[in-house]
Amino acid sequence: MQTVKLGDVEVGSGHTPYIIAEVGSNHNGDMNLCGDLIDAAAEAGANAVKFQSWTDKSLIAEEEYESNTEYSDKKKHFGSLREMVTAYQLTSDQHMQAHARCVEQGIAFCSTPFSHHEVDLLDSLDVPFFKIASMDVTHLPLLRYAARKRRPVVISTGMATMGEVEQAVDAVRAEGNDQIVLLHCISIYPPDYETIHLRNMETLQRAFDCPVGFSDHTLGTAIPLAAIALGACIIEKHFTLDQDMAGWDHAISANPEQMQTIVREGKNIIKALGSGRRIVSDAEMEKRKKFRRSLVARQALSKGRVLSESDFDAKRPGTGVAPNEVQYIVGRTLAADLAEDQVLRWSHLL
Incomplete structure (x- = not known):
């Protein structure tokens, strides 16, 4: 099985796991908070900080806005869907600000594009890879467009059947791009343990002959560390400064201490896995x-x-x-x- 290079970091079997601190929308539309999150992720030792690149026009149709005008959970939702999307979207200038802060801190900037325009924006920022969200496994036009940029494509597989994952992988490879990493993912926040099925990583690896990681939505550090022990080459984990902060994903995110644990113990697990050859030290x-x-x-x-x-x-x-x-x-x-x-x-x- 081939390895894939994300920037200057090789990922795949035998390599130290690549840890992505998924900020997503946890910046809450506040660029000061965004900068603090980047700083904390770098200090925790993560390889990359990931954002989500969408606008109020590129992701959600009017019908969806009109049917989500009010929520009972006021801590997670401060207003209507339209109000939150408008507040949490990052402008092109804000993308550049976040990118510059990452460069200062020596951590990779990356993001999930949700339209062709956002693929172009991220390409102009020289991201080490494109991350495709689980919701877009079946968005083959977006996958093909990203693949044509000749950067690695990291695809989350939440909600997807094996047939749908196969279509996605084939779409990228058909564009002459074989730099693919699949992330096993359960798109529930948080999922029940019995639904996680970490052994699916091995299934994906056998089926598609590419590196496989884990996009995690569980609470705490145990499951991502277990995924590393089972061979995950990437761990993507939502990241926050405060799990009690108001917003969409803070409650299921890792705080800085937990992110440090994933980074540190992930490296130790790889060392401990070692060789299959019997060795007496x-x-x-x-x-x-x-x-x-x-x-x-x-x-x-x-x-x-x-x-x-x-x-x-x-x-x-x-x-x-x-x-x-x-x-x-x-x-x-x-x-x-x-x-x-x-x-x-x-x-x-x-």
């Missing part, structure tokens, strides 16, 4: 001397004695003849006296 070889057993005399044994297995017990340390070598000393003759409980060494034998 130098440190363990040294520990064998203290923790393993050696043959010891059950009672005092005199020089010239022809030895039998019943002459010996097995006790620490492991610096003498090992218990699994007892067959090689049966019938041998002692070259020196052994005291009771003395460790038998090869030098004691003729």
Whole structure:
């Protein structure tokens, strides 16, 4: 299976997981908060900060606006859908501000486009990849247009059947772009654990022969870390400074401390996965001397004695003849006296 390069970072089997701090709309339309989120993501060690690039015209039809004028959850929804979309959209200038802040902080800027215009905008900002949202797995014209920019395409697969994922992958590859990463995703905020099915990552990898990661909507850090242990090459996790903040996604987002945990422990998991080849480390070889057993005399044994297995017990340390070598000393003759409980060494034998 090939790896894919996101900017200057290789992602795929054996590589450290690429961690995306998904700001989305958690900037709440406030560019000061947006800057603080970028700073915190960089400090937490994330590889990239991701936004969502849409306008009040590019994503939602008038019919949807008219049917969502009021919500009961006033903490998550401060007004009508139109009011929130208008407040949370990022202008072209704000995209450039966020991009500049990312450059200052040494963290990759990326975003999810929802129209051709937004693909062009992100392309002009030299994003390391295009992230396609789960809702757009079936938006083949958008996928084809993004693919033609010759940048990697990262596709979330929430709500999608295998057939729909296949169509999406084929659409990108048909444009001559094989730089694809799929993200297993459950588009429920948060999902029930029994619905997550992390083993689907392996299914996607086998079916489409491309790197696979996990776009996470669970609470906490356990599930994304489990995904890394199962081979996720990318973890995308919503990110906030305060999970109690008003807005769409703050409650299910990772705070800075949790993001640091995902970054740090994700690296440790990759180190710990290591190789499938059985290896005993130098440190363990040294520990064998203290923790393993050696043959010891059950009672005092005199020089010239022809030895039998019943002459010996097995006790620490492991610096003498090992218990699994007892067959090689049966019938041998002692070259020196052994005291009771003395460790038998090869030098004691003729």
